[in-house]
Amino acid sequence: MKLSEILVAERVSSGTSVTSKKKALEELSALLAKGAEALAPGDVFNSLTGREKLGSTGLGHGVAIPHGRMAGVPSSVGAFMRLKHPVDYDAHDGNPVDLVFGLLVPQAATEAHLKHLAAIAEMFSDEEFCAKLRAAPDDRALYSLLAGYTAA
Amino acid sequence: MEIANHLILVAGLLFILSILASVLSPRLGVPVLLVFLIIGMLAGEDGPGGLDFHDFSLANLAGTAALAVVLFDGGMRTRMATFRVGLRPAVSLATVGVFVTASIVGAFAAWVLDLPLLEGLLLGAIVGSTDAAAVFSLLHSNAVHLNERVTSALEIESGTNDPMAVFLTLGLLEYLSAPADYVWYEAIVFLVQQMGLGVLIGIYGGRALVWSLNRLNLSDSLYPLMALFSGLLIFGLTASLHGSGFLAVYLAGIVLGNRRVRAFGGIRRFHDGVAWTSQIGMFVILGLLVTPSKLLPLAIPGLLISLVLILVARPLAVALALAPFRFPLREQGYIAWVGLRGSVPIVLATFPWLAGIDNAGLIFNVAFFIVLVSLVVQGWSVGPMARLLGLQMPATTALVHRSDFDLPGTRGYEIVSYLIGENSPLIGLKSKALPIDDTSRIVCIARRGKVISYREWGTLRAGDYIAMLAKEDELPKLDEVFRADHVAPKLEAAATRFFGEFNIDIKAPAMALSDAYGLDLPESARDRTVVEFFRSVIPRPVVGDRLRLGDMELVVKKMDNDRIIEIGLRLPH
Numbered sequence: 001m002k003l004s005e006i007l008v009a010e011r012v013s014s015g016t017s018v019t020s021k022k023k024a025l026e027e028l029s030a031l032l033a034k035g036a037e038a039l040a041p042g043d044v045f046n047s048l049t050g051r052e053k054l055g056s057t058g059l060g061h062g063v064a065i066p067h068g069r070m071a072g073v074p075s076s077v078g079a080f081m082r083l084k085h086p087v088d089y090d091a092h093d094g095n096p097v098d099l100v101f102g103l104l105v106p107q108a109a110t111e112a113h114l115k116h117l118a119a120i121a122e123m124f125s126d127e128e129f130c131a132k133l134r135a136a137p138d139d140r141a142l143y144s145l146l147a148g149y150t151a152a
Numbered sequence: 153m154e155i156a157n158h159l160i161l162v163a164g165l166l167f168i169l170s171i172l173a174s175v176l177s178p179r180l181g182v183p184v185l186l187v188f189l190i191i192g193m194l195a196g197e198d199g200p201g202g203l204d205f206h207d208f209s210l211a212n213l214a215g216t217a218a219l220a221v222v223l224f225d226g227g228m229r230t231r232m233a234t235f236r237v238g239l240r241p242a243v244s245l246a247t248v249g250v251f252v253t254a255s256i257v258g259a260f261a262a263w264v265l266d267l268p269l270l271e272g273l274l275l276g277a278i279v280g281s282t283d284a285a286a287v288f289s290l291l292h293s294n295a296v297h298l299n300e301r302v303t304s305a306l307e308i309e310s311g312t313n314d315p316m317a318v319f320l321t322l323g324l325l326e327y328l329s330a331p332a333d334y335v336w337y338e339a340i341v342f343l344v345q346q347m348g349l350g351v352l353i354g355i356y357g358g359r360a361l362v363w364s365l366n367r368l369n370l371s372d373s374l375y376p377l378m379a380l381f382s383g384l385l386i387f388g389l390t391a392s393l394h395g396s397g398f399l400a401v402y403l404a405g406i407v408l409g410n411r412r413v414r415a416f417g418g419i420r421r422f423h424d425g426v427a428w429t430s431q432i433g434m435f436v437i438l439g440l441l442v443t444p445s446k447l448l449p450l451a452i453p454g455l456l457i458s459l460v461l462i463l464v465a466r467p468l469a470v471a472l473a474l475a476p477f478r479f480p481l482r483e484q485g486y487i488a489w490v491g492l493r494g495s496v497p498i499v500l501a502t503f504p505w506l507a508g509i510d511n512a513g514l515i516f517n518v519a520f521f522i523v524l525v526s527l528v529v530q531g532w533s534v535g536p537m538a539r540l541l542g543l544q545m546p547a548t549t550a551l552v553h554r555s556d557f558d559l560p561g562t563r564g565y566e567i568v569s570y571l572i573g574e575n576s577p578l579i580g581l582k583s584k585a586l587p588i589d590d591t592s593r594i595v596c597i598a599r600r601g602k603v604i605s606y607r608e609w610g611t612l613r614a615g616d617y618i619a620m621l622a623k624e625d626e627l628p629k630l631d632e633v634f635r636a637d638h639v640a641p642k643l644e645a646a647a648t649r650f651f652g653e654f655n656i657d658i659k660a661p662a663m664a665l666s667d668a669y670g671l672d673l674p675e676s677a678r679d680r681t682v683v684e685f686f687r688s689v690i691p692r693p694v695v696g697d698r699l700r701l702g703d704m705e706l707v708v709k710k711m712d713n714d715r716i717i718e719i720g721l722r723l724p725h
Contacts, residue, residue: 050664050668054657054664054665055654055656055657055660056654056655057654059653059654068668069668108670114669114723115723115724115725117723118723118724121648121653121723125644
């Protein structure tokens, strides 16, 4: 999977400043809602927080991949935020999170959608790649890193 | 005098050769016990060594004593917690399993070798039990990591099934030597006596040993000796009263290993060494005892019997013995495959010789041949088979460089020392910033071979050794903190692939899964938490157990005794 299929430059943000997990998810919902016409940020937020009730989507090493199913999403929508200050995210390794990738999949989530999620999780488990993301100077650099990623 | 000198020379030489050869064994992938056996055979009459050794009673004595020591040591390493999942299946394997294996192999051997049925069954009984030494050394090597259900079943089985094989062998021998006087219920009395005395003397003897170790004031070096000879005493006492000494000494080892005992670190290390000595000695002597040229004519029937044992008798016995416990099929298959035979059959095969049975020579040689085939075929393939059946678990603690020292005058405390690895995440941290409970427990830090004073500690550097005072039950946590991290990313990736990407909150309602992923959960999931739902499908879970839900899997990540404390969600790849 190429990330450029689900991610566009306008849904990548490099300097988001938030103080809590909830605020981070709100910001992310606003970004994601840009991805499809019928989406309201509030509904996206509800979907994401619904998933978080099942357990934190923090992967460890400061990365989280909040995700949810949404009616009105024709195909997977991604968004990415780099937080200025890491926030506590209840991740299992206890580390605060500063890299957040959000993913919305259609209501009838199929195996293919879950595989997208797995591929994204694998991408963010590459610590060298995460170091590059943390060092990228601006939105554009972040986007080209994400869109140009090929598995090692 | 000349003879004594020569004997010491030969013994020293054989031990040194065996110790050196053990370096080769992991590279060749052969079980190290097989290497010892082959060294014995090479030293024997048909090999370059040319030693003519035919003393069956000496071999019997050496083998029995060595086996007692190996079982004692194995018992000490068996965590009582593994009994939770392993005890009942293992006991079933050790009784029903051995009986079924012995009957099938025995009947087939009688037919192939053209022996009277009872002598065939005698052979079956001799090769009926799996070998503790072989199974322990396999399970504690780094080649295979299996889940607790399989490990504990195999381990406890191999520790407890020798009494059954001994019972069947001795019972048949008694009948064969005097068929006219034999009354059938004597056999039952004999069995009850063997098992009953074994259990009683083993457990109470073990407790008495713990009690005396904790109360006696001995010189430090004498605690391990006290333990070793108490183990032998327990074996001897039980066996003299016609109980099962093997069972008793194994149980005593378990009691000793699972209680707080003074100087236990030293006792464990000492027994590690003694168990190695016993294994080398036993296998070399048994290798010496056999005449390899006499094995050749038996190759075809021997091979046939081995195949029946490995491919028919053992799988059937495992299936029957495990039927009440609902083991997953792949795990049953693996347990069937790891029916390693070892020293026990060879030691048992000396009994018919000592009893003067006509076909004793044939029975000994065939039993020896079967052990060889089992060690080669099964010993060689335990790792690949675990991978083939998808039972290999990711390694977790293999990379810790830890050494421990006892703390005199205390129980349950140790001083442990860790090496800070090249890429350890702890490098650059001050001692106060280390993620451990109580920094005052740091005893010293050694840098470039020197212990440095507290004021010069500064920040940790690669190559530092850090020594700490720790409670025994804190060790797993410390191991995690001080994991040598230069290969960790790879390990972590393997763990993620196995246990899943996300952690699931164990208190989350199961229906939240179907909300988040559109899964069709059965009615039984309603009003249950994720863990409760998991347990309603898999009632006795162990770490690594998985429950398939649509395209995803729930995987048990961590358990605290009987409780699931971490559960992972594995996405399809």
